Amino acid sequence: MFENTFDKKLANFTKYATIMTALVAGLATVYNPVIGCLLALFAGTGLVLLNAAYAVYQFVEDRKAHKRRLDRIAQQDRQAHAMWMQDFRQGNVMRFEPDAEGLYGIAFDGQQFRNLDTGEVFTLAETQQLDAMRQQMAEMATMFRALRGVTNTSVEHVLQQADSPAVVVKLPKRISLQMVCSKYGITPGYEQLVLGEGLSADGTELVPVVFSMLEAVHLLVSSASGFGKSVLLEALCYQLLCEGDVDVCCVDYGVNTFGRFVDHLLYPIADTPQTAIMLFDTLYGMMQDRRAAFAEYPEVKNLAQYNKAAGTDERSVVCFVDESASLFRKDGTAEAATEIAQMGRKYGIHMVCAGTDFKADTLPSEASGNFGGRVAFYLRPSLSLSLLYCKDASLLRMKGRGLAMLPGVSDFVKFQAVILDDVAGLPTPREQMLYIPKQVEETFDDKVVRLYDGGQGMSVTGIAKMLLNNDGGNQLKRVKGVLRQAGYRFD
DSSP states (O other), X not given: OOOXXXXXXXXXXXXXXXXXXXXXXXXXXXXXXXXXXXXXXXXXXXXXXXXXXXXXXXXXXXXXXHHHHHHHHHHXXXXXXXXXXXXXXXXXXXXXXXXXXXXXXXXXXXXXXXXXXXXXXXXXXXXXXXXXXXXXXXXXXXXXXXXXXXXXXXXXXXXXXXXXXXXXXXXXXXXXXHHHHHHHTOOOBTTBEEEEEEEOTTXXXXXXXXXXXXXXXXXXXXXXXXXXXXXXXXXXXXXXXXXXXXXXXXXXXXXXXXXXXXXXXXXXXXXXXXXXXXXXXXXXXXXXXXXXXXXXXXXOOSHHHHHHHHTOXXXXXXXXXXXXXXXXXXXXXXXHHHHHHHHTTTTTEEEEEEESOOSTTTSOHHHHTTBOEEEEXXXXXXXXHHHHSSSGGGGOOXXXXXXXXOTTOSSOEEEEEEEOOOOTTOOOOOOOOOOOOOSXXXXXXXXXXXXXXXXXXXXXXXXXXXXXXXXXHHHXXXXXXXXXXXXXXXX
16 A cells, blocks of 8 residues: 555544544543534544545555556566667668679669668669658568578578569559450460450469360359449350350340340340240250250260260350349249259350359359359458458459459469450351240159259259258158159168
């Protein structure tokens, strides 16, 4: 407890006052009990108030003393930290002396010179370093200092490479499809679709970003409105049409993304929920016809092998769907779209789906795993996480700047998406086919057997979830019962 001379005097005064009050009250009580009681009451109240004031005083003085101790400790800590930082800098900053020719080990990036050890920057006209510049180079300085702890690497080795100018390569802000194809000698098509231009693995040069529709199977493209999603769809559609060996169809609810290609598509653009249902019923019927044809050639694994074995010329089909939030959720297309997503690769039917939101309710798990290619422009963190399993797309603030997950590539690919300047080179307009709606409605049992496909198609759980909207015990029992009647056995 904090004490000083005043504390002692106050304590002694309280002690003696208490004793004197007790004596006076006792004597007064002998002569007049009432006066003695009143005197004792007033004296006791005064002593209580005095002791309360003393307690408050002690508390205030204790807090002041505590603050003074903390201030002394903080000052000592600051002094010790400053001394430690001074020692650290002296021990970690290497000073370079000029060689026999008076040259220093530095790197030049075209504007400024950089000391490769300390990270400090200077120009020919500067002899003093600015604090702001030092802060900007702090990260670079840390990296070069860390070289001292890497096996078989030394700062001296880095300095030997200092005569090579630093190369700074940036992605373009705008790039056309024709420019990329001309620059890299690319003939775009089904197995080499151009997304845009990106950086090489070491970041020293620009490279084309391409992927194969055959390997990706299906593609998801997502972005917030106005960041380049529909522009990329248009460029991809154009590349497939120019190849001439791939049929293209489109679902476009009034966005008019594919308006320039209307005379070159396999079917008319499905621009209403009703025509979208008819289109997917037609694609589903095509897949069923090809499945029946493939059954005659058990060794066939894909459309190319079937064409070779059967001597036919069946063409791959790619269906583009812009603003596809309703595709797997409503409009009556969910079942057909999910089956195409699961089994379309073998029969040469692919989908390119674009939207702003691909969560569980707009992209069911039965279909999600079959989209081997994913492209994101700017998205909110939660939407980026659902599409790419990371939040990196929320950092893409430039229009057309994207991230891609591509088959055969272990890391994300950052790129600037191509735009379509003109549509020169399209084939001769074709006569469009008519939608072929379903003629016979399948029974529940027929759907179960077809989806199971001898154990090669969907799982029992997936069938129950799709057809019965639940995969509980009763639903699984019903599906298994149908399959047992069809001759399948379960352990």
